Amino acid sequence: MGLLASILAVCIAIVCLFEPIHAVYIPGPNDAHVFKSAVASFSVGDDLGVSLFMPVNKVDCTPEEDRLYMPAEFTHTSDLQFFGNVSTGVFDKMKYKTCKGSSKTIDASKIPLVFFEPQVGTSRFLYSTLARFMAANGMAIAILDHPETSSSAILDPFLDLKQWNETVTQTVDARIQDINLVLKQLSDVSVLQRQFPGLKFNSTLDTQSYSIVGHGIGGSVATTLSTLDPRVRFSINLSGTPPLLNHPTYSTIYFFGRSDFRRENDIHWPTTWKYLAGRATEWDFQDAGIFDFSDLPWIADLARQDEKITIDNINGLHDKLGPFGFHVNACYLEAYLKAELTEPKYGWVGDCLRIFDQMKPYPGGVH
Template structure:
């Protein structure tokens, strides 16, 4: 939840992710559960407010992780989006995420229930296992949304917060959905089928194939080795998107440059390169490896500022007021993130 600095009465130190999840993520990205990367990270958050909180004052953004990947690998991206004035929900899907740790309960491990590869683009989306994983995730998302529509949910989750009387429900009549990999496929699917969804952002994920026109606002971030021209599903689907559609190319990126991983990897051990990372920052500033992360976060925040804030009744103290944020990102990181142009050869 977004909390203004002047309205925060108490800060709490948080682990970046729980202990067993950190071990699983160390193994996934560094080949050793004792690599000592994710378990070293901490961040502070506001745990008590001094002002009344208006829950319906901020829009709801669903942020879906890649398959077989912890939602905590997107913690910093989610925090930065929330700081622009959004309720951000990240979800670990049991038997999909490598491990899910619930307070007071035994952890749930994947144990091979979902065998899709997080480091590859999972396609075709109508494949039986992929479709089942997407449908399960969408059911989970709807379950979470139903909880957020209950008046007692936020007061229970944030017991030290004071809420405006009768204003404890997150607004769910309009949704914004962002996802990475399979999570991006989930986002795109919801954009095509859920009338509550205003726009979707798909980070390096495939698309469901549609053969009838849909009115959807669809944003797709590809990369040098994976764009819409490399995916027959995207090629077919783009013919039927009647709403706005935008594609970006993240040059020299690999699949997990669309996460916190490039930032985490360079903060903890710059010489121990994580699996799933490319080298896009060399196109920007080789002396600033965190530019890889900042390029992506800039564009995600810019979409929120340029396309959500102007049409939302929000507090004027928010930093999200639109000032051509996307154009500023192009000015800063245009060497790495480019508007996509598909070239076709002629015989």
């Protein structure tokens, strides 16, 4: 009996070590949204990680299932990156609900495809809540984890670029190659069917047309592709440096800066902006840190409020906005995706402006 008790005690200890005591559920988009998300995470090649968020009409979604916000192999690294401590335990307690199956066949060819490019040195999972909110408007959202090279590893995710050197060029070029590789994969309906066994597709995604949102160096990729790839419908650059242009581009390009990182504070935007001959707009996020353009501000708030974790300093946030850092960003991303891709009325952006005063249009206007 003593031996059995000892074994039971060891088993309990192991469970407590590897499982959070209780989960903190990250809420999804509100009931005004028509869609929920089905989610698949998979690899392309040996090292390229992909998370794909597919919209499923919520009346057809059956059943829902729990999903870890971040797999265990990423939680300690992310805890260290943002909280300075691998044992903080913020990310491993987070979960959310996803759609496991659909009662109806999905025509994927009618679903707009949007890539979301993360900041350098940052897990794609830190953007999964934003992806759910975007997908809830009827878009498929693909987030990529790119293989880290010795060059990209020296780029600091918390600093704006001070020079566009060979390291930056190689990083951007490698990401563009990765995106093209994923586009090729997503053009095969059997790939979708394999990754979403609970869904039934009668067509594949239209990979001849896509849009792209990027954060930091991901924003650099987004703007670069806007100027190079005719398949890109529009791009959103979240606090990143664009390529240096010396000729006009008629692409639709949106730039979201910060109150301390507007176009005049960047090494390329002042020159590049002169060559933007299409629709181009700058918004500046007031009192924002560079990682207010991610899930981080809401994740930190949930950890503080629901899990009662003491968090004093958060790398990448000024911590003045609290969870509004997430909600303001999500509102504008959803608004532009709806206006550009599904419901072309620009009142969506005006709604965000009326609701939130933390985002300001650039004082100089559109150009």
